[in-house]
Amino acid sequence: MGSMVPPATTARAILWKRPSVLPGFGLAMGYTLLYLSLIVLIPLSATFFKSATLGWEAFWATVTAPRVLASLRLSFGASLIGASINAVFGLLVAWVLVRYRFPGRRILDALVDLPFALPTAVAGIALTAVYASNGWIGSLLVPLGINVAFTPLGVVLALTFIGLPFVVRTVQPVLEDLEPELEEAAATLGANRWQTFARVILPALWPALLTGFTLAFARAVGEYGSVIFIAGNMPMVSEIAPLLIIIKLEQYDYAGATSVAVVMLLISFLLLLLINLLQWWSSRRMARG
Amino acid sequence: MVEQPPDGTRLTMTSAASALALPTPVSARRGATAEPTLVRWGLIALAVAFLGLFLVVPLAAVFTEALRKGLGTYFAALTEADAVTAIQLTLLVAAIAVPANLVFGVAAAWAIAKFDFRGKSVLITLIDLPFAVSPVISGLVYVLLFGAQGWLGPWLQAHDIKIIFAVPGIVLATIFVTFPFVARELIPLMQAQGTEEEEAARVLGASGWQMFWRVTLPNIKWGLLYGVILCNARAMGEFGAVSVVSGHVRGLTNTTPLHVEILYNEYNFAAAFAVASLLASLALLTLLLKSLVEWKTRRELGRAAALSSEQPS
Numbered sequence: 001m002g003s004m005v006p007p008a009t010t011a012r013a014i015l016w017k018r019p020s021v022l023p024g025f026g027l028a029m030g031y032t033l034l035y036l037s038l039i040v041l042i043p044l045s046a047t048f049f050k051s052a053t054l055g056w057e058a059f060w061a062t063v064t065a066p067r068v069l070a071s072l073r074l075s076f077g078a079s080l081i082g083a084s085i086n087a088v089f090g091l092l093v094a095w096v097l098v099r100y101r102f103p104g105r106r107i108l109d110a111l112v113d114l115p116f117a118l119p120t121a122v123a124g125i126a127l128t129a130v131y132a133s134n135g136w137i138g139s140l141l142v143p144l145g146i147n148v149a150f151t152p153l154g155v156v157l158a159l160t161f162i163g164l165p166f167v168v169r170t171v172q173p174v175l176e177d178l179e180p181e182l183e184e185a186a187a188t189l190g191a192n193r194w195q196t197f198a199r200v201i202l203p204a205l206w207p208a209l210l211t212g213f214t215l216a217f218a219r220a221v222g223e224y225g226s227v228i229f230i231a232g233n234m235p236m237v238s239e240i241a242p243l244l245i246i247i248k249l250e251q252y253d254y255a256g257a258t259s260v261a262v263v264m265l266l267i268s269f270l271l272l273l274l275i276n277l278l279q280w281w282s283s284r285r286m287a288r289g
Numbered sequence: 290m291v292e293q294p295p296d297g298t299r300l301t302m303t304s305a306a307s308a309l310a311l312p313t314p315v316s317a318r319r320g321a322t323a324e325p326t327l328v329r330w331g332l333i334a335l336a337v338a339f340l341g342l343f344l345v346v347p348l349a350a351v352f353t354e355a356l357r358k359g360l361g362t363y364f365a366a367l368t369e370a371d372a373v374t375a376i377q378l379t380l381l382v383a384a385i386a387v388p389a390n391l392v393f394g395v396a397a398a399w400a401i402a403k404f405d406f407r408g409k410s411v412l413i414t415l416i417d418l419p420f421a422v423s424p425v426i427s428g429l430v431y432v433l434l435f436g437a438q439g440w441l442g443p444w445l446q447a448h449d450i451k452i453i454f455a456v457p458g459i460v461l462a463t464i465f466v467t468f469p470f471v472a473r474e475l476i477p478l479m480q481a482q483g484t485e486e487e488e489a490a491r492v493l494g495a496s497g498w499q500m501f502w503r504v505t506l507p508n509i510k511w512g513l514l515y516g517v518i519l520c521n522a523r524a525m526g527e528f529g530a531v532s533v534v535s536g537h538v539r540g541l542t543n544t545t546p547l548h549v550e551i552l553y554n555e556y557n558f559a560a561a562f563a564v565a566s567l568l569a570s571l572a573l574l575t576l577l578l579k580s581l582v583e584w585k586t587r588r589e590l591g592r593a594a595a596l597s598s599e600q601p602s
């Protein structure tokens with residue numbers, strides 16, 4: 001390198017930022033990185049360093065203890081069921097909101113975001129009140145032998161509630177942008193309405209549906225507030241992993257709490273990576289279409 | 290992102306196009322691409338039943354339970370000393386956390402949306418990170434950092450600074466969980482708006498701050514408001530993260546959602562739901578404001594499209 005290349009070109013090759021006439025990049029970028037590091041990156045990495053001081057064997061013994069495994073199984077299993085319910089009904093709700101006109105549609109559309117806006121503790125006590133044996137819905141279900149409150153079923157219910165907006169809000173815009181020509185072409189070629197839906201519309205919705213499902217799942221796995229009131233919190237049965245972290249903290253078992261947290265963090269980061277890949281995949285598909 | 294043509298016509302062109310491509314009303318759809326009436330109403334009924342069961346019924350339960358013992362008990366629960374201090378603390382925490390994340394959101398969006406640099410997508414992912422972390426872990430990270438057994442614990446104790454089980458910890462945990470709201474609302478908006486208007490302001494001699502206050506801020510005000518509304522709702526309602534760092538000292542480190550939990554665990558259901566109804570009203574207000582802002586931005590987009598179609602460039 002060096003003398004043959006004009007200095008300006010070398011500078012541009014080394015430069016990590018393209019020059020611009022707009023001011024304030026240094027200030028904005030510097031503040032962004034400082035704030036991000038202080039609030040998020042340093043505290044998060046402190047957690048990993050803490051778990052590293054435990055040693056592998058202590059870490060492994062903690063996270064494979066039966067009570068921890070049971071709580072992780074419940075957290076991930078119930079989240080999976082909740083996200084699946086949301087995938088089906090979220091698609092239905094998005095479809096109805098985009099395609100049909102009926103009285104109250106706008107209010108319903110605005111209400112879909114309620115689980116984002118309602119504090120989780122409020123959602124938790126409200127769901128418990130409704131589904132307890134003397135509640136509006138619980139009093140109808142209990143005679144049928146279905147106990148929702150204070151069972152793993154209650155965990156699924158709460159996790160379905162808090163994940164509800166994700167699938168609706170990811171599928172809705174894609175459905176709105178879907179070109180009617182595609183469906184017309186399918187109909188012209190002799191497809192009935194169900195065939196058009198299954199072979200033309202659904203394939204176009206797949207990336208959005210998967211993204212919404214993964215977002216709902218990721219949110220549900222870490223959820224705490226709405227679950228603890230309705231779950232009953234029995235060890236090995238209806239105790240979720242985030243609650244176990246709090247229990248360990250209250251017992252001053254910082255090492256144990258950190259170990260469970262690290263397992264959950266690693267899985268969350270994997271999910272985040274998956275969401276990014278899905279979005280990259282869907283934007284590529286959109287660009288091609 | 291979509292590639293931008295160099296001539297800067299992208300914004301007006303897309304908004305004009307979207308105005309033209311408004312979804313066809315259902316009544317105008319041909320029979321071949323519409324469902325039979327029975328199926329249509331069946332699907333509507335199913336969706337309404339699902340949302341009713343999951344959203345409307347719990348919401349109605351909050352207000353019914355709150356008023357079960359009459360208005361006297363209701364207002365007594367809201368004006369009781371511990372409830373008032375809890376509400377004051379919630380307002381204080383939101384008054385610090387929301388502006389902090391607002392300033393960060395604008396700075397991050399300015400750097401990310403208006404400039405090209407390496408590692409941009411990594412930075413965006415890192416900003417989104419707090420959304421992927423369980424609220425309980427968001428609290429835990431600060432306990433590990435500032436708690437009595439944490440990295441900085443001994444130093445803080447020696448200097449008599451209390452962060453965990455005190456207000457600073459609650460503020461920090463709230464900032465963490467609401468970290469991405471404003472930034473992730475502004476980044477796509479400012480990316481779509483491009484840099485032409487700011488460049489024009491600079492060419493016409495505006496200083497950096499003049500350009501920001503007179504060009505950038507008016508352009509992003511609705512997106513900014515949208516982010517602030519969502520950020521505020523989460524800041525006032527956060528439970529898990531705050532629960533870990535608060536220590537639940539009644540009248541001192543109790544936020545409104547934590548106060549609801551304490552009352553509920555004491556079987557004081559009427560009071561718990563009364564305070565909860567306050568938070569539920571905040572949620573409804575949030576949804577209302579959010580819909581208003583969405584409606585307003587859609588109308589402005591429509592007006593911009595109408596303008597650009599009147600005067601084709």
